[in-house]
Amino acid sequence: FLLWQFAYTEFYFSPVYWPDFQHLEMRRALEDFAGRQRRFGRTGEQVAELRASASESDWEPAASWDGANTVASRVAGDRE
Numbered sequence: 001f002l003l004w005q006f007a008y009t010e011f012y013f014s015p016v017y018w019p020d021f022q023h024l025e026m027r028r029a030l031e032d033f034a035g036r037q038r039r040f041g042r043t044g045e046q047v048a049e050l051r052a053s054a055s056e057s058d059w060e061p062a063a064s065w066d067g068a069n070t071v072a073s074r075v076a077g078d079r080e
Helices: 023-034 044-053 067-079
Strands: none
Touching: none
16 A cells, blocks of 8 residues: 555645546646645754755755746646
């Protein structure tokens, strides 16, 4: 049952069933994903300490990556 595989997995549960899952629901899922804080096993306090103690060149949080927003824009742009 692969519980170890789910250690840092982020799940998203949609109330919409797959046959009705359209581009708007995909956009909602991507926006939800983009708004999450990536801590990589640390607590929120530990992440805050790292940000406070490190310079910007030393610390680049993964949450600053805008890939999910880019994908959401492409999904919306393809359908509009």
